[in-house]
Amino acid sequence: MTDSGSTRRTFLFKAATTAAAVSAASRIDIADHAYAGAGDSLRIGLIGCGGRGTGAAEQALTADRGNALVAMGDAFGNQIESSLSALKGSGAPGLAERVDVPPERRFVGFDAYKHVIDECDIVLLATPPGFRPIHFAYAVEKKKHAFVEKPMAVDGPGLRMFMDAAKKSKELGLSVVNGFCWRYYAPRRELMARVHGGDIGAISTIETTYNSQGVWDPRRTREQCKSEMEYQMRNWYYYSWLSGDHIVEQAVHGIDTMAWAMNDVPPERCWGVGGRQVRTEPKYGNIYDHFSVVYEYPDDVRGYHQCRHWANTPARVADFIQGTKGRADVFGKKISGPSKWRYRADDNAPPLDMYQSEHNEMFAALRDGKPINNAEKAASSTLLALMGRMAAYTGEVITWDKAMNSQESLVPASFDWNDDLPRRPVPVPGVTKFT
Ligand SMILES: NC(=O)c1ccc[n+]([C@@H]2O[C@H](COP(=O)([O-])OP(=O)(O)OC[C@H]3O[C@@H](n4cnc5c(N)ncnc54)[C@H](O)[C@@H]3O)[C@@H](O)[C@H]2O)c1
Numbered sequence: 001m002t003d004s005g006s007t008r009r010t011f012l013f014k015a016a017t018t019a020a021a022v023s024a025a026s027r028i029d030i031a032d033h034a035y036a037g038a039g040d041s042l043r044i045g046l047i048g049c050g051g052r053g054t055g056a057a058e059q060a061l062t063a064d065r066g067n068a069l070v071a072m073g074d075a076f077g078n079q080i081e082s083s084l085s086a087l088k089g090s091g092a093p094g095l096a097e098r099v100d101v102p103p104e105r106r107f108v109g110f111d112a113y114k115h116v117i118d119e120c121d122i123v124l125l126a127t128p129p130g131f132r133p134i135h136f137a138y139a140v141e142k143k144k145h146a147f148v149e150k151p152m153a154v155d156g157p158g159l160r161m162f163m164d165a166a167k168k169s170k171e172l173g174l175s176v177v178n179g180f181c182w183r184y185y186a187p188r189r190e191l192m193a194r195v196h197g198g199d200i201g202a203i204s205t206i207e208t209t210y211n212s213q214g215v216w217d218p219r220r221t222r223e224q225c226k227s228e229m230e231y232q233m234r235n236w237y238y239y240s241w242l243s244g245d246h247i248v249e250q251a252v253h254g255i256d257t258m259a260w261a262m263n264d265v266p267p268e269r270c271w272g273v274g275g276r277q278v279r280t281e282p283k284y285g286n287i288y289d290h291f292s293v294v295y296e297y298p299d300d301v302r303g304y305h306q307c308r309h310w311a312n313t314p315a316r317v318a319d320f321i322q323g324t325k326g327r328a329d330v331f332g333k334k335i336s337g338p339s340k341w342r343y344r345a346d347d348n349a350p351p352l353d354m355y356q357s358e359h360n361e362m363f364a365a366l367r368d369g370k371p372i373n374n375a376e377k378a379a380s381s382t383l384l385a386l387m388g389r390m391a392a393y394t395g396e397v398i399t400w401d402k403a404m405n406s407q408e409s410l411v412p413a414s415f416d417w418n419d420d421l422p423r424r425p426v427p428v429p430g431v432t433k434f435t
Pocket residue numbers: 047048049050051052053073074075076079109110112113126127128129131149150151179180181233249250
């Protein structure tokens with residue numbers, strides 16, 4: 001074994017065994033995948049080579065010059081090729097030469113994730129969230145560290161699968177950093193520390209809004225796709241089994257802010273409304289274009305969340321936390337009331353790129369042998385969004401426990417490119433029942 005191989009083995013081993021009471025059986029054996037190209041390099045694998053996955057790969061490579069991207073997987077081969085050329089052409093000093101993904105380590109199709117995970121030490125999971133629990137469970141089974149994009153699941157069974165794997169990942173001492181990146185934005189961290197320190201008194205209400213114009217229009221027509229499966233996969237945002245709907249896929253950032261303010265204590269129940277008023281054509285699949293949900297927490301605390309995807313209307317993404325002594329304006333980075341405060345960046349201010357911060361912290365912690373594992377919090381924030389969606393889809397009051405035990409499975413049991421996948425109907429409150 002070379003000196004550098006020994007160093008790499010030591011620090012990965014240290015990272016994986018720092019958590020208390022990690023059993024010998026849980027140790028990561030890295031000998032099988034020592035990276036010949038770069039000493040104590042960590043082998044990174046990317047699954048889901050779209051916009052976010054490509055960004056996450058770049059951030060992982062930037063975070064630590066010892067990191068190398070060695071395997072990529074995607075449902076579609078063209079996505080891997082365009083991600084590779086973006087990474088190789090990124091222009092960041094020293095980055096392109098650590099993109100070491102020869103054709104034999106480019107994996108295409110529904111099973112690509114297994115091959116990528118088998119090849120790497122740390123996997124970046126950035127597919128549509130319908131696949132997240134399956135991919136994460138396999139990564140944990142193979143004892144791999146993971147960066148896991150939000151959200152963590154699109155339904156109750158998937159969430160429970162993710163939570164089981166999250167628990168196991170902790171027992172194994174694995175590092176699992178999630179894509180709820182707003183928690184890595186320095187001004188917001190300082191604001192939230194003040195809120196938790198009592199600067200606005202006791203929290204009474206939280207208001208989070210994610211009103212935007214929407215996302216990309218369907219990318220392919222049915223005629224351009226060889227099967228219904230391909231059609232839905234190409235246009236994944238508009239199918240609840242793939243995206244979870246926009247309250248789960250996108251507005252979950254605001255809902256996660258609510259969870260953060262509440263120290264991740266779950267609400268007791270929620271109720272809400274939603275529907276589709278603007279994006280009504282069949283090409284927009286089965287998701288809604290607006291939601292409004294009220295979360296009821298212990299001690300009469302209320303959380304209000306609104307989100308919409310309406311083109312040609314003003315966007316508003318804003319969060320406020322009202323307390324008995326003051327009010328925190330999360331996006332305004334300020335607090336009003338007796339403990340008035342406004343964020344001011346000085347020369348010592350931490351970096352403001354929250355995406356980069358996630359990776360910097362993840363790799364620094366790994367090298368220090370103190371893996372970060374916030375998988376369970378990420379699952380909890382995902383469930384908050386899921387219960388809001390369930391409330392709007394059915395018109396029912398949804399308790400935390402009810403949502404946690406939901407049996408409705410949106411994701412198919414198996415995946416085949418020739419599948420004539422049924423199109424789920426748009427939910428109708430009062431007709432669509434909670435299951
Ligand atoms: N944290 C953030 O701020 C942030 C921002 C954007 C996206 N995201 C999250 O990142 C994820 C991806 O979003 P995106 O914008 O990159 O989407 P995208 O469509 O650009 O990329 C998704 C990629 O995954 C691939 N894919 C789909 N199913 C797959 C499978 N089973 N196996 C392998 N590859 C598969 C697609 O072909 C595509 O290349 C979503 O969960 C999204 O919520 C997070």
